[in-house]
Structures are given as structure tokens and as C-alpha cells.
Amino acid sequence: MSELHASPPRRRAASRDGTADLHRRREGRAGYVFVAPTTLLLAVFYLWPLAQTVVFSFSDWNPGTGRVTESVGLENFTHVLTDPEFRRAVLNTLVYVVTVVPCSMGLGLVFAALLARPFRGRGLYRTLIFTPYIAPIVGSALIFSFLLTPLGGLVNQGLGLLGVRPIAFLTTEPWAMVSVVVFSTWQLVGYTMIIYSAALTNVPESYHEAATLDGAGPVRRFLSISLPLVAPTSGFLAITGVIGALQVFTQVYVLTGGGPLGSTETVLYWIYEQGFVLFNGGPASAAAVLLLVFGILASVLQLTVISRRDTVELS
Amino acid sequence: MTTTLEASTVASTSAGRGPGRRQPASRRLRRALPTFLRHAVLIVASVAAFGPFVWMFLASVKSPAEALAYPPTFLPREWRFDNYVRLFDAVPFQLYYRNSILVTVATTAGQVLTSLAAGYAFARLRFPGRNVLFVVLLAALLVPFEVVFTPLISLLASLGWLNTFQGLIVPNIPSILGAFLFRQFFEGFPTEIEDASRLDGAGVWRRFWSVIAPMAAPMIGSFAILSFVYNWNNFFFQFLVVTRTEFFTLPVGLSQLQSTHGTSFNLLMAGSALAILPVFVVFLLFQRQIVTALSGGLR
Numbered sequence: 140m141s142e143l144h145a146s147p148p149r150r151r152a153a154s155r156d157g158t159a160d161l162h163r164r165r166e167g168r169a170g171y172v173f174v175a176p177t178t179l180l181l182a183v184f185y186l187w188p189l190a191q192t193v194v195f196s197f198s199d200w201n202p203g204t205g206r207v208t209e210s211v212g213l214e215n216f217t218h219v220l221t222d223p224e225f226r227r228a229v230l231n232t233l234v235y236v237v238t239v240v241p242c243s244m245g246l247g248l249v250f251a252a253l254l255a256r257p258f259r260g261r262g263l264y265r266t267l268i269f270t271p272y273i274a275p276i277v278g279s280a281l282i283f284s285f286l287l288t289p290l291g292g293l294v295n296q297g298l299g300l301l302g303v304r305p306i307a308f309l310t311t312e313p314w315a316m317v318s319v320v321v322f323s324t325w326q327l328v329g330y331t332m333i334i335y336s337a338a339l340t341n342v343p344e345s346y347h348e349a350a351t352l353d354g355a356g357p358v359r360r361f362l363s364i365s366l367p368l369v370a371p372t373s374g375f376l377a378i379t380g381v382i383g384a385l386q387v388f389t390q391v392y393v394l395t396g397g398g399p400l401g402s403t404e405t406v407l408y409w410i411y412e413q414g415f416v417l418f419n420g421g422p423a424s425a426a427a428v429l430l431l432v433f434g435i436l437a438s439v440l441q442l443t444v445i446s447r448r449d450t451v452e453l454s
Numbered sequence: 455m456t457t458t459l460e461a462s463t464v465a466s467t468s469a470g471r472g473p474g475r476r477q478p479a480s481r482r483l484r485r486a487l488p489t490f491l492r493h494a495v496l497i498v499a500s501v502a503a504f505g506p507f508v509w510m511f512l513a514s515v516k517s518p519a520e521a522l523a524y525p526p527t528f529l530p531r532e533w534r535f536d537n538y539v540r541l542f543d544a545v546p547f548q549l550y551y552r553n554s555i556l557v558t559v560a561t562t563a564g565q566v567l568t569s570l571a572a573g574y575a576f577a578r579l580r581f582p583g584r585n586v587l588f589v590v591l592l593a594a595l596l597v598p599f600e601v602v603f604t605p606l607i608s609l610l611a612s613l614g615w616l617n618t619f620q621g622l623i624v625p626n627i628p629s630i631l632g633a634f635l636f637r638q639f640f641e642g643f644p645t646e647i648e649d650a651s652r653l654d655g656a657g658v659w660r661r662f663w664s665v666i667a668p669m670a671a672p673m674i675g676s677f678a679i680l681s682f683v684y685n686w687n688n689f690f691f692q693f694l695v696v697t698r699t700e701f702f703t704l705p706v707g708l709s710q711l712q713s714t715h716g717t718s719f720n721l722l723m724a725g726s727a728l729a730i731l732p733v734f735v736v737f738l739l740f741q742r743q744i745v746t747a748l749s750g751g752l753r
């Protein structure tokens with residue numbers, strides 16, 4: 140930091156009479172100072188904990204006391220993989236993936252297609268549908284817990300009109316998971332809509348015109364032109380959706396607290412409980428390593444999808 | 455889809471003007487139907503998406519009994535704006551507000567400054583090891599925060615940074631995505647202006663502040679807005695770092711309010727409204743930048 144303040148006057152003096160080459164080399168050295176804040180902070184608060192995660196996944200570590208005992212081999216990994224609660228958490232995360240990801244993508248694509256061309260009211264619709272994505276999850280999850288409450292909640296009052304008896308959505312199976320899924324879809328649709336909107340504007344107008352001349356209706360044109368042409372975007376959204384599912388915590392914490400009986404506990408929630416409630420740092424780290432491996436696989440897949448998307452756009 | 459739209463507007467204007475060739479009713483219906491269906495779907499979607507926020511606000515100004523009354527009232531029978539006063543009496547919401555503003559502004563400013571500097575250096579300055587560093591950053595992008603949080607929190611604990619502002623702010627400052635975006639921005643930007651100012655004798659530092667930063671203003675703007683929203687809404691990290699009320703941010707305080715006042719839905723909704731309102735204001739002011747930044751791959 141002291142270097143940062145000391146160097147400018149000298150540099151200015153040199154730049155008046157120095158050669159271009161000398162100049163560039165000096166400026167090059169300034170490059171270290173420019174990248175230092177990001178890289179050093181990243182090393183301390185990201186890469187160092189990452190290294191620790193890997194080491195701790197083979198150790199007996201208590202995050203509460205900080206006590207670490209020597210390598211326990213693969214014990215943590217066998218603990219994780221044989222723990223019925225972890226299996227349940229993986230299963231719940233899978234349920235989340237196969238419901239929230241396709242639902243949010245499907246609805247987002249339909250809304251994006253309906254909003255693709257200008258008409259009166261389009262901006263308002265888009266703004267309203269997008270707002271859930273921008274709101275803090277704690278706040279909107281609290282709204283849902285209010286809407287879903289058994290006695291006096293709006294949803295149960297509506298169901299009461301149909302003769303349905305009040306359902307304790309957030310505290311009974313399978314309704315708790317259904318609630319988490321509906322909330323997460325509601326929260327994500329605005330994002331998928333925006334991404335699909337951007338992709339649809341890249342679809343050439345002439346394709347639609349040609350198809351219209353051939354007598355294709357709007358539904359047919361959507362299925363045969365828009366849908367195939369946004370396929371790379373769908374791939375991108377599917378993979379970011381999977382990565383996002385690995386990071387689900389807040390809505391589960393607020394809506395159900397992981398219950399009832401672990402039926403809404405996600406992988407991240409399990410890691411949090413092991414690390415911060417039960418102080419089982421070893422298994423928590425082992426699960427984090429598994430999460431990392433899975434996340435990297437998904438990201439590599441994503442990179443190949445993105446590069447394919449580029450070639451599609453170029454051709 | 456354009457044709458449908460154009461057809462329907464043509465149909466409605468010709469109908470409005472009266473004279474002119476009238477279309478057969480069945481044909482008019484066939485053309486108007488898609489427009490009608492489009493609006494029907496979008497109205498249902500808009501109500502489902504935004505309705506909960508309306509309901510939140512209305513419940514926040516109802517009495518506790520009316521918030522859960524059957525049959526439900528839409529507008530409050532009696533507007534209880536003092537619910538908000540009662541909320542501030544029940545929990546130190548003004549403190550949560552102050553903490554959230556402080557943490558969000560400081561983190562966002564830190565992210566913008568460090569990412570701008572790093573992105574510029576990676577794009578324009580040549581120094582040994584640059585490419586290696588960049589690849590390391592690329593690789594780090596693959597590691598989600600969720601993988602490292604247990605050792606990170608115990609690191610913060612050993613630094614004595616739990617329940618501190620630096621603990622809430624500093625670990626979130628390095629932004630790989632930000633560095634990438636600014637690098638990309640500068641690589642697509644002509645070097646002439648910089649070269650000119652270099653010939654004028656401006657050193658790299660002065661150039662950075664007086665030429666480069668202003669040039670990048672639009673990019674800084676959209677990155678800052680999205681960072682602001684993200685940091686304001688961040689719950690998981692803040693929830694792990696703070697346990698003492700005096701350092702609670704809005705999301706943490708709100709989750710705490712749920713465990714202490716779980717059944718007072720009017721107070722809970724008032725709290726939610728106060729946490730949501732600032733992002734809605736930012737969104738209304740900067741909607742275009744947010745949407746463009748998101749569709750450009752920022753998240």
C-alpha cells in the first residue's frame with residue numbers, strides 16, 4: 140500500500156524523458172499493484188479456505204473449537220455417502236432440479252415469446268413478471284409463508300371455497316417441498332424470461348416472415364423456428380439452473396427450516412447443519428468437495444455449451 | 455407474431471373509423487383471438503408475479519386479526535400505518551437499515567474499484583505472470599462460495615472478524631466476474647485516447663483516474679447497480695457472519711423477526727416491505743441497465 144502512494148511522482152518525472160520501451164515496462168510493473176487487491180483478497184478469503192476444505196475433508200475437524208486431528212483417510216467421504224440424511228438431501232436437490240429448472244425455463248420462454256414484439260403494455264408486463272427475481276429472498280419467502288399459512292392464509296382460504304380443508308403447506312409432506320418448488324419457480328421465472336428475450340431478439344425476422352407466407356400460424360412458428368434457435372440458451376439456463384440448485388439455502392431456511400423431517404433439506408442445508416450446528420467439520424468439508432467436483436463438471440459442460448452457442452450465432 | 459399484432463391493430467383501427475371494407479366476423483375473431491389470449495396469459499402471470507407484493511403491503515397496514523380474517527378483505531377496513539411504528543418498537547429496524555446500507559455501499563464500492571483496476575491491468579498492462587494469474591482467476595470462478603464457507607467462517611473467527619463490519623464487507627470485495635467484465639470492456643475499447651494522454655505525459659495513475667475510469671462509466675454503472683442489488687439481498691453469508699443484533703443486516707434481522715414474531719403477520723409483512731422497497735426503487739430507476747447487464751451474462 141505504501142508503494143502505491145510513493146510511486147506516482149517518480150513515474151511522472153520518468154515519463155517525460157524516458158523511452159517508450161522503458162515506459163511500458165514501468166507501466167507493466169504498475170500492473171501488479173492494479174491486480175493486487177483482487178488477487179490477494181481472493182487468495183486469503185477464497186483459495187486458502189478452498190485448500191483447507193480439501194485438507195479437512197480427510198481430517199477430523201471441529202469448526203467450533205478449531206481442533207484438527209490428523210488424516211482419517213476416506214472416512215469422511217464414507218460417512219457422507221452412507222448418511223441417510225445426506226442421501227435424502229441429494230434426492231431433495233434432484234427433485235428441485237427436475238421441477239424448478241424445467242418449469243422456470245418453460246414459463247420464462249412462453250412469457251419471452253409473448254413479449255417478443257412491441258405492443259401496448261409490453262413494458263409493464265415485463266416489469267411485473269421480472270420483479271420477484273430482484274426482491275430479497277428472505278422478504279418474498281416471508282410473503283409466501285403468510286400466503287400459505289393454514290389458518291387465514293390466502294391460498295387456504297381460496298381452497299376453502301372449493302371445499303378443501305386447510306392444508307399445512309409448510310409443515311407436512313409432500314406439501315413443504317411443493318411449496319419450496321413453487322416459490323423457487325416463481326422467483327426464477329423473471330430471470331429465465333429476460334435471458335430468453337435476449338435470445339429471441341437474435342432470431343432473424345425474415346424467418347418468421349417466410350414461415351408466415353408458407354401459412355404457419357404463431358404456435359407452429361414458435362415450435363419450428365424460435366424453439367430450435369434458442370436451444371443453446373436453453374442449455375445455458377439448464378446448467379446454470381443446476382448450479383443454482385446446489386446453492387439453495389435461503390428459501391428453505393425461511394419457509395420450512397429443512398423440515399418436516401428433512402423432507403426439504405438441500406445439499407447446502409445439510410453442509411450448513413453439519414458445519415455450524417453439529418460441528419462435524421470433516422463430513423461437511425467432504426460434502427463440499429463433492430459439491431465442488433459436481434459444480435466443476437457442470438461448469439465445464441456449460442463452457443462447451445457456450446462455445447457452441449457462439450458458433451451457432453456465427454454460422 | 456408481428457403479423458398477428460399488425461393485423462389486430464389494423465382491424466381495431468378500421469373498426470374504430472367506421473367506414474371502410476368490413477371483414478367477416480369470423481375472420482375478425484380469428485385475428486383478435488391470439489391478441490386476447492396473449493393478454494389473458496400475461497395478466498395472469500403478472501398478477502401471480504406481482505400480486506404477492508401487493509398483498510404484502512395491504513397486510514402490513516391491517517390489524518393482526520384482519521390480516522388473517524375470513525373472508526379476507528382486499529383494502530384494509532382501517533389503515534394501520536402505525537404497524538410500521540410498532541415494528542420499529544419491536545426490533546431495531548433503523549439499525550438493520552443502517553447496517554445494510556453501510557455493508558452494501560462499502561462492498562459495492564470495493565467491488566467496483568478492485569474489479570476496474572484488475573480488469574484494466576489484465577486488458578492493457580503487460581507484466582510477467584499476467585496470463586498465469588488470469589488463468590488462476592478463471593479457475594477460481596468455478597468454485598462457488600458454498601464450497602468454502604465453513605473454513606472461511608472459521609478463518610474470520612480466528613481473525614476476530616465475526617460480528618464486525620470488516621467481516622461483512624472485506625471477504626465479498628474480490629469479484630472475479632467483475633474483473634472479467636472490465637477486462638472484456640477494455641479489450642473492446644480503442645486505445646487512441648489513452649495513447650494520446652500518455653503522449654501528453656500523463657502517468658499510468660493519472661491516466662487511470664482522469665481518462666480510463668470516466669471512459670468506463672457506463673460499464674461501472676451497470677456493474678455497480680447489479681452488485682448493489684446482489685449485496686443488498688445477500689443472506690447466507692451475512693447470516694453466517696453475524697450473531698449479535700447490533701450487526702444484523704435487513705435480511706438477517708428479518709429472518710430473526712420471523713422467529714420472534716412468527717405469527718404477527720402484519721408486522722412481518724411491514725418488515726418485508728421495508729426490505730424490499732429499496733431494491734424496487736433501484737430497479738425502477740435503473741431497469742434498463744439491470745436487464746441489459748443480466749442478459750449480457752452478469753448474474
